[in-house]
Amino acid sequence: MQDLLNHPAMQGGIAPFFTALLAAALLRRWNLSGLALIAGFLVTAFMIGVLGIEPLTATRKVILLGVFAALLGVVLSKSSWRFMRSTLAFGGGLASIWVIWRILVQHNEFLTALPWAVGTASYVGWLIFWSDRLHDKPIRAGSAGLALGLGTGVVALFGSSVTLGMLGMSLGAASGAFLLLQLLGMRPLACGRSFTLSLSLLAALVGCLGTLTANLPWYALMILGAIPSAAQIPVPQKSSIWLQSLQLSAAALLCAAGAVYLTWRVTGAPPI
Amino acid sequence: MKPSILFAALLLTAPLSALAASATYKIDPAHTYPHFSISHLGFSTMHGRFDKTSGTVTLDRAAKTGSMDITIDTNSISTGFAKRDKDLMSPDFFNVAEFPTMTYQASSITFKGDTPTSVNGSLTLLGVTRPVKLAIDSFHCGIFPMNKKEKCGAGASADIKRSDFGMKTFLPGIGDDVKLVFEIEAYKE
Numbered sequence A: 001m002q003d004l005l006n007h008p009a010m011q012g013g014i015a016p017f018f019t020a021l022l023a024a025a026l027l028r029r030w031n032l033s034g035l036a037l038i039a040g041f042l043v044t045a046f047m048i049g050v051l052g053i054e055p056l057t058a059t060r061k062v063i064l065l066g067v068f069a070a071l072l073g074v075v076l077s078k079s080s081w082r083f084m085r086s087t088l089a090f091g092g093g094l095a096s097i098w099v100i101w102r103i104l105v106q107h108n109e110f111l112t113a114l115p116w117a118v119g120t121a122s123y124v125g126w127l128i129f130w131s132d133r134l135h136d137k138p139i140r141a142g143s144a145g146l147a148l149g150l151g152t153g154v155v156a157l158f159g160s161s162v163t164l165g166m167l168g169m170s171l172g173a174a175s176g177a178f179l180l181l182q183l184l185g186m187r188p189l190a191c192g193r194s195f196t197l198s199l200s201l202l203a204a205l206v207g208c209l210g211t212l213t214a215n216l217p218w219y220a221l222m223i224l225g226a227i228p229s230a231a232q233i234p235v236p237q238k239s240s241i242w243l244q245s246l247q248l249s250a251a252a253l254l255c256a257a258g259a260v261y262l263t264w265r266v267t268g269a270p271p272i
Numbered sequence B: 001m002k003p004s005i006l007f008a009a010l011l012l013t014a015p016l017s018a019l020a021a022s023a024t025y026k027i028d029p030a031h032t033y034p035h036f037s038i039s040h041l042g043f044s045t046m047h048g049r050f051d052k053t054s055g056t057v058t059l060d061r062a063a064k065t066g067s068m069d070i071t072i073d074t075n076s077i078s079t080g081f082a083k084r085d086k087d088l089m090s091p092d093f094f095n096v097a098e099f100p101t102m103t104y105q106a107s108s109i110t111f112k113g114d115t116p117t118s119v120n121g122s123l124t125l126l127g128v129t130r131p132v133k134l135a136i137d138s139f140h141c142g143i144f145p146m147n148k149k150e151k152c153g154a155g156a157s158a159d160i161k162r163s164d165f166g167m168k169t170f171l172p173g174i175g176d177d178v179k180l181v182f183e184i185e186a187y188k189e
Helices: A002-006 A008-030 A033-047 A058-076 A084-104 A110-132 A138-159 A162-185 A193-213 A218-224 A241-267 B003-020 B082-089
Strands: B023-027 B035-040 B044-050 B053-060 B065-073 B101-112 B115-125 B128-143 B150-161 B174-188
Touching: A002 A008, A008 A033, A008 A162, A033 A058, A033 A162, A033 A193, A058 A084, A058 A162, A058 A193, A084 A110, A084 A193, A110 A138, A110 A193, A138 A162, A138 A193, A138 A218, A138 A241, A162 A193, A162 A241, A193 A218, A218 A241, B053 B174, B065 B115, B101 B128, B115 B150, B128 B174
Parallel strands: none
Antiparallel strands: B023 B053, B023 B174, B035 B044, B035 B174, B053 B065, B065 B101, B101 B115, B115 B128, B128 B150, B150 B174
8 A cells, every 4th residue: 555655646747637526516606616726735745745844945945835825815806806817926926936945046247147037037927917817717727727637747757856747747646637527517617716816826936946956957947838829729618628628638738748758858867 | 401312302202282262163064065965856866066166174182172163165065966966956856056154163162081972063054053963083183295284074864854954845746755975174374
């Protein structure tokens, strides 16, 4: 049993998938199914032993921010303030600096650290801004989450670390469960910012950590950054929910595949 | 007192005065390589070392006291295989981007006679500090023949669990028990 629980496929895929599936089903009646994403992510974080506060590493800051983003998303889901999207993107960018602060201060010169800080904040802000457009489109959000999570997880696994890889893939698995539940029920679930804000923030930060702490090429992240837009491609509204999700997921996964291919060309096989 | 008698008296008491004084020794980085060994899925024991170490050791062999302050550059890890070294530098293991050093600090050294036998200190790795007692397996002080400077050298070891420091990736396949060995040479300042 312990061997099964220690298996990477269980920790980064199966466990978050079924946790998210259960969470999405249970929370459906309160329109809080979007919280399934953070539930799946937290299960993986727990299983790989990175949950905790001390010492407050960058990975643990990411987890804390993910939880905060999910809860904030619940509060803000109904908000239609016109500057909401920009404000969330700006706030996420600032928060990303807090996450990578310890890494930035290892650079002896300000000018060396500056591009990393600006790049990280920009990528986080970018993903939050464009993902927020999906917060009231659950099929599109689920498809984007599937591709963004899997893409971030696989590139992190290839270019960085198993820990970041599994955290990324748990986002894909949880999004897949969220999407599957909609397909099985043949009707969309409530998505909200609890899904899109935590998804975009977590995926962006995991990707940035992979670049900052290991060998994940930064330009692979630029391709992943196109996923929220890819999930906005027009699909026939009269077609079945299955066909819509298939088309949207295929478009988003194409971006993820491009990022994975680029990373594989640069870094070679993953460490496992 | 005749000069020859004075010289003989000085010669006889010199080792005693050397013993009585507290001395500070600065790590010789060219001859100090902390290394470690760990089980690789039970098939073999893998070895690695750190190529950059700095710090000081103080010893007062008469008072039987001493201290140790060692900083190891985790970026300098070397296992003889570059790809594995990159993996070890990643957040899965030493997370060198965030924690570029690990330190060993001790304010207590145990002696048997005038020879140190163990060091009671604490190891800080990945931001986690845990008490680690080093057993001193070998110890020798003398004049280094190449530059005639006084030098001490020691081999010390300890067994730790990497999970105690939050390094949990690939447990239990890649072993939790790590043998740390400090081979140290240091010049008297």
